[in-house]
Amino acid sequence: MSKAWQQELAGIALAGVFLGLAGAGIGHYTALIIAALLLYLAWHFVQLTRLTLWLRSPKRHARPYSVGLWRAIIELVEELRVRGKKRKRKLGRMLSGFRESTSALPDATVVLDDRGGVEWWNSVAGRVLGLERKRDKGLGISELISDPVFQTYLACGDYSRPLQMPAPVDDSVNLEVRIVPYGKGKRLLQARDITRLSQLETVRRDFVANVSHEMRTPLTVVHGYLESMNDSGDQALSPWSYVLGQMQQQTVRMQRIVEDLLLLSRLESHNNIEEQEVVDMSALMSVLKEGAEGLSAQNHEVAVTVEPGLNLYGSVTELESAFSNLVFNAVRYTPTGGRVTLNWECGDEGEPCFSVTDNGIGIAPEHIPRLTERFYRVDVGRSRQSGGTGLGLAIVKHVLTRHQGRLQVKSEPGKGSTFSCSFPDSRACWESLENEKKPLTSRSL
Incomplete structure (x- = not known):
C-alpha cells in the first residue's frame, strides 16, 4: 500500500475514533457520522472540481490541495505531464527532421490522407505540381491535378507501375509519378522530373x-x-x-x-494504334501454324487450339508480328521431335489469352526478367546459329503494351516454356450466331 493511501486511511481512522468519543458524550452518534461523511464527500467534490479546472487550464487555475490521497494523484498527473512534454518534443524533432529530409529531396513529395486529400507537400511539389499552402491544403489531389490519365491511375488502385505524364504547370516537363500506400488508407505521392531522360x-x-x-x-x-x-x-x-x-x-x-x-x-x-479492326483469330492461328511448320521443316509436332467465335480487336499486323516471334522462338529452341502448342482461349477471368507452349530446352529463372530487353540472349551462340536477332521479345513487349496486354513467362530448364499474352476483356469480340461481329462496348479503347 502506498504512503498516500496509508495517510488517507490513518486520517479516516482518527476521525472515526474522535467522532465515536464525541458521539458517546453527547448521545448523537449517528448524526455526527452522517455529518462527517457529508463533509468528506464535499471535500472530495471540491478537489475534483479544482482538478478538472487545473487539467483544463493549468495556467489559470490552481491545482488541488496536496493532502492525503490527492498528493499521490497530483504527483502522478505531474509525472504524466512531464512525459507528455518530452514525447511531444521528441515527435516535434522527428517531424522537423522528416520535413527537412523530404524538403531536401529532388523529387516532389505529397502526403495524401485516406480520402485523397492533400495533407502536406515539400517545396519541390509546390513548384512542379503548382500547389499553394493556403489555397490547396485539405483539397483532393484529383481536384488539383486534372490530367485524365492521372485520374484513371489514381482511381485504379494498382500502383505497381509508375505513371508518366506532363507536369500540370508546364507541358514541356515530363513527370514520372509513383504512389505508395501506407498506414490506414494513406498514400505517398512522388513525382520525378524525367524530361532529360525522355x-x-x-x-x-x-x-x-x-x-x-x-x-x-x-x-x-x-x-x-x-x-x-x-x-x-x-x-x-x-x-x-x-x-x-x-x-x-x-x-x-x-x-x-x-x-x-x-x-x-x-x-x-506512335503511342496510338492505327488501323484497328476485329482480328479473325482463327485465320491468324492458321497462318501461325503454317509458319511454324515451314520453319520446322516437319521436324516438330505443331498443335493448335482455338476457342470458336473469340476474336480480338487491334492491329492485325502488329499482333501477327508479336505472335510470330513467340511461335518461331518456340520452334527454334525445341529439339527435333518436340511439340509446340498454340492456344487461343478465354481465361478464367474473361480475358482473351494467346499462349505458346513447348517442351524444349527451357529458360533458367534468373534470365526470365530480362528476356524483353533488346539484344538480350540466354544462349548467344545458339541464338546466332538459329538466326535470331535478339529483338523478338522486345517487339512482343511493345505490341502488348500498345494493346493493354501483358506477357507472362513460365519455364523450367530441360522441360520447356510457356509464353502467354493476356489482353483486357474490353478487346474481346465474340461472333454472333449469324457469324457477325458484336459491336464493341464503350469501355473499349
Whole structure:
C-alpha cells in the first residue's frame, strides 16, 4: 500500500475514533457520522472540481490541495505531464527532421490522407505540381491535378507501375509519378522530373531509326551482288563459294536486325494504334501454324487450339508480328521431335489469352526478367546459329503494351516454356450466331 493511501486511511481512522468519543458524550452518534461523511464527500467534490479546472487550464487555475490521497494523484498527473512534454518534443524533432529530409529531396513529395486529400507537400511539389499552402491544403489531389490519365491511375488502385505524364504547370516537363500506400488508407505521392531522360530516349530512338534506315539500302545492294555471284555459276568464283555463302548469310541476318529495329522504332514513336479492326483469330492461328511448320521443316509436332467465335480487336499486323516471334522462338529452341502448342482461349477471368507452349530446352529463372530487353540472349551462340536477332521479345513487349496486354513467362530448364499474352476483356469480340461481329462496348479503347 502506498504512503498516500496509508495517510488517507490513518486520517479516516482518527476521525472515526474522535467522532465515536464525541458521539458517546453527547448521545448523537449517528448524526455526527452522517455529518462527517457529508463533509468528506464535499471535500472530495471540491478537489475534483479544482482538478478538472487545473487539467483544463493549468495556467489559470490552481491545482488541488496536496493532502492525503490527492498528493499521490497530483504527483502522478505531474509525472504524466512531464512525459507528455518530452514525447511531444521528441515527435516535434522527428517531424522537423522528416520535413527537412523530404524538403531536401529532388523529387516532389505529397502526403495524401485516406480520402485523397492533400495533407502536406515539400517545396519541390509546390513548384512542379503548382500547389499553394493556403489555397490547396485539405483539397483532393484529383481536384488539383486534372490530367485524365492521372485520374484513371489514381482511381485504379494498382500502383505497381509508375505513371508518366506532363507536369500540370508546364507541358514541356515530363513527370514520372509513383504512389505508395501506407498506414490506414494513406498514400505517398512522388513525382520525378524525367524530361532529360525522355529527351535522351527520343535522341536514342531517332538515332537507331535513322541508322537502321540508312543501312537498309547498302545492305540490300550488298546482298543482291552476293546473291548474283553465288547464282552465277562462274568457275572462277568456286574457291570463294563458302566465303560468299557466309557473307550472304550474314547480310540476311543484318537485314533482319535492321527490319526489327525499324519496327521497334515505329512502335515506340506512335503511342496510338492505327488501323484497328476485329482480328479473325482463327485465320491468324492458321497462318501461325503454317509458319511454324515451314520453319520446322516437319521436324516438330505443331498443335493448335482455338476457342470458336473469340476474336480480338487491334492491329492485325502488329499482333501477327508479336505472335510470330513467340511461335518461331518456340520452334527454334525445341529439339527435333518436340511439340509446340498454340492456344487461343478465354481465361478464367474473361480475358482473351494467346499462349505458346513447348517442351524444349527451357529458360533458367534468373534470365526470365530480362528476356524483353533488346539484344538480350540466354544462349548467344545458339541464338546466332538459329538466326535470331535478339529483338523478338522486345517487339512482343511493345505490341502488348500498345494493346493493354501483358506477357507472362513460365519455364523450367530441360522441360520447356510457356509464353502467354493476356489482353483486357474490353478487346474481346465474340461472333454472333449469324457469324457477325458484336459491336464493341464503350469501355473499349
